[in-house]
Amino acid sequence: MPKRLIKKIKGLISGNAGKTSVRVIPRGQHHFPEEDIGRSVYSVLDGLTDAGYEAYLVGGSIRDGLIGMHPKDFDIATSATPEQIKAVFSRNCRLIGRRFRLAHVRFGREIIEVATFRASHGKAEENANHSSQSEEGMLLRDNVFGTLDEDAIRRDFTANALYYRHTDGAVLDFVNGYEDIQHQTLRLIGDPEQRYREDPVRMLRAVRFAAKLDFTIEPRTAAPIIQLSELLGLIPAARLFEEVLKLFLSGHAQAVWPLLVQYDLARWLFPLSSPDSNDEPGMQRMIEIALRNTDNRLAEGKPVTPAFLLAVLLWGPLQKEWRKAQEDGMHAAPALQKAIQKVINKQAQHTSIPKRFGLPMREIWELQGRLAMRSVKRCEGLIQNPRFRAAYDMLLLREEAGETEAGLGEWWTQYQEADQSERTKMCQSLGGGKKPRRRRYNKSRRNNTPNA
Structure with missing residues (x-):
């Protein structure tokens, strides 16, 4: 993809055409809880940077930390390819995935997920073996590697596209994600319809994040969901079940269900249970109470x-x-x-x-x-x-x-x-105790007994 086109895309995404430079929020100007980063995470970051590669914390851990939550799962993005990651951590590294190839670095029971910077899918034309899409536009394979700024552009939501640089504690923002977090806004990067077609599960992620973070889904991001909800029918049932677990076991299930109903997603996950089909007395109330109790x-x-x-x-x-x-x-x-x-x-x-x-x-x-x-x-x-x-x-x-x-x-x-x-x-007292045994008579003996 030509550099000038990448610049144009960045400008459109950020809402400021021509503004392509990264925003750097130095340590001291943000409130990311660095003390929550574990020793194993630092070991991976240091191992990659010492080997000459770029490495950053990225995604949900940065988002959660910036809004005052204590992040638990730390994902790492790096310029190293999966094979290069494995070379650095040969003893405790395993490469997984075909659709999205990444590395798992293990420290006992703890697993640190490490992904290589991805590029926009237009770049896939240079190597068709690493990216493919279905007729509906859904990504079947996404292993086109790129640079840090390209990786930021191809992530799903702006709030998930912030990078923490452990060497100086700065947070890097290419897509105005920091500002969206301050305004509690969930916004897709790029054209919403195209991004949902690439991966329909993003519609479920939008609902899950909105419920978990108490964010508002930005109108342009929300607009295509009802129309495109049927695309969930293209997702394998096993993958949808994993998404159901994330939706209902994240601690915010009571807020999730009304959003699933509102955006017409419930009937693609539980078609027999959505309000339009499950009108049995008390059923929706049962669901509400169960999710609250969960x-x-x-x-x-x-x-x-x-x-x-x-x-x-x-x-x-x-x-x-x-x-x-x-x-x-x-x-x-x-x-x-x-x-x-x-x-x-x-x-x-x-x-x-x-x-x-x-x-x-x-x-x-x-x-x-x-x-x-x-x-x-x-x-x-x-x-x-x-x-x-x-x-x-x-x-x-x-x-x-x-x-x-x-x-x-x-x-x-x-x-x-x-x-x-x-x-x-x-x-x-209910009549459920032992009943006295009834005497059974032998009919033949009774008939043969002589009269007195």
Whole structure:
């Protein structure tokens, strides 16, 4: 690509045609928490610069640090190619990826991700083997290497295109990202429609960052999303599932779901669960409460399982299919199994559900009915079930959302707190205790007994 064209693109992106110089924010004029940078990160930065390469911290860690958060994951951008990175860190480096080739430098359990500066895709014509696009404009391979300023231009959002130079503590800004961060604005670099077509997942990233950072999506960046939301149908279901985990397990799930609905993205991730198709009473309320509780648990450092979230998100569609199967003449138990399989199959066409989450999700669903069938023996068996706690939590959630009558959840709460004798009395008071054995008569013996 001619240098004058690169300059023109830079000028248009920054909103100041002709302004191509990088803005350098020196240490002391920004508030990036340098103390959060770990020893392993410095080892990689120093290793690359000592070998004669450029190396910078880049992306989310810089963005988060500048807005007062404590960054945890530090990504590095460098002028070294993947093979050169591996040569520097030969003992603990592994090259990964085909679509986007990069290096993982390992320090025990810690992994530092290192990527080579990328260039704009127009430069790909010089070497077609390193970049390719689908007919829809989606990038299938992105391994065209370039310079620092070219790397800044090809990143997604201005807030993610800031570079920290560890040698002097300066932050480098090519695209007015620092200013956008100050104004809490999320802005795509370049033409939004083209950038979304290159990678439709950027629409999900826009929603995730807006929710996480409490940023406003800039109008020009937001405008094409609804129209282009259908492009998510081109993304492999497995990749979309990974994006779902990022959306809902980032600690801001309650803010994410309304944005997914607003921008018509929810129906491409969970077509059976979006408000226009999931109109079962209490279902949207259930989702809202579940996402709120998930955020609270993550904030408290408690574990969260995707299986529970999936069980909630798909509970409404399951109820519809289960009711339909019973209306067609099936008994409740086989109807439930048929409904479960049908919902899972439909959902898997959009976002895959790995078995490690799909099987627990099924068990949580199946236990909802069993929790209502209380007897001494049943209750003791249920409370020992490894999925009991998740099923119990879902029962409480259903009652809070008004999806089912209240009372059963409180009963199980008291049951868990009771001792063994009290548990037995609780079940027997429902008629669930041991029933006296009825005497069985042998018909043939009765008929052969002589009359007195």
